[in-house]
Amino acid sequence: MKLNNSFYLRNNVTVIARQLLGKILVANIEDQAVSGMIVETEAYSEIEKGSHAYKGKTKRNEVMFGLGGVAYVYLCYGVHEMFNIVTNGVNKAEAILVRALQPMEGIDRMMKRRQVNSVKKITSGPGKLTQALGIDRNLNGISLTSDKVWIEDRGIIIKSKGIVSTPRIGIDYAGKDALLPWRFFIKGNEWVSK
DNA sequence: TACGTGATCACG
DNA sequence: GTGATCACGTAA
Numbered sequence: 712m713k714l715n716n717s718f719y720l721r722n723n724v725t726v727i728a729r730q731l732l733g734k735i736l737v738a739n740i741e742d743q744a745v746s747g748m749i750v751e752t753e754a755y756s757e758i759e760k761g762s763h764a765y766k767g768k769t770k771r772n773e774v775m776f777g778l779g780g781v782a783y784v785y786l787c788y789g790v791h792e793m794f795n796i797v798t799n800g801v802n803k804a805e806a807i808l809v810r811a812l813q814p815m816e817g818i819d820r821m822m823k824r825r826q827v828n829s830v831k832k833i834t835s836g837p838g839k840l841t842q843a844l845g846i847d848r849n850l851n852g853i854s855l856t857s858d859k860v861w862i863e864d865r866g867i868i869i870k871s872k873g874i875v876s877t878p879r880i881g882i883d884y885a886g887k888d889a890l891l892p893w894r895f896f897i898k899g900n901e902w903v904s905k
Numbered sequence: 906t907a908c909g910t911g912a913t914c915a916c917g
Numbered sequence: 918g919t920g921a922t923c924a925c926g927t928a929a
Contacts, residue, residue, distance in 0.1 A: 753924070761924070771913060789910030791925050808924060838925050848912095881924050904925095 719780035724805040728754040733867040740845035747812025751896040757804035761885035764804035775804040791838030836904040
């Protein structure tokens with residue numbers, strides 16, 4: 712079943728980032744739903760330097776400062792769309808970057824969008840999965856209870872022992888906050904980014 | 906290991 | 918207005 716706002720509005724971004732593992736991200740952008748199981752996430756909060764929200768509200772990050780339960784989508788390195796899930800209440804700027812999925816429905820469609828012939832390459836990274844799902848900045852701020860993008864609980868349980876946490880990727884500029892173990896992934900899953 | 910790519914932000 | 922920087926992916 713589709714997760715509702717009470718899941719996203721809680722005040723603990725790292726707990727939510729762990730709980731998202733094993734949930735199903737579904738996108739229905741061009742009249743065909745495609746989906747994948749979330750296997751890798753990263754938590755970001757305004758209290759640490761790794762986050763876009765650290766220096767306060769700007770045009771780009773303003774949805775992080777709004778109510779949780781919406782998407783934060785931005786362009787990275789001029790090329791890649793990044794999909795994040797905003798959590799917590801108004802003016803508690805937190806978000807979770809979805810870094811990798813295990814493909815479920817619509818694999819043909821996702822391979823076509825990605826223009827690759829290996830299923831391993833379609834959603835095994837944050838820029839890849841948005842391309843596979845058809846997600847871009849037009850969806851910035853969209854509700855995750857909408858009929859375009861949402862997250863489902865299909866009863867898959869990931870035990871605490873099956874979760875690995877490490878420092879986050881690509882945020883060396885954050886100084887000691889780059890060491891926070893706020894990246895989470897399903898141990899041994901083949902689609903975790905490298 | 907290098908670099909494309911363009912929005913964004915902190916300057917002025 | 919301008920320039921440095923960037924929550925990546927790919928080829929090499």
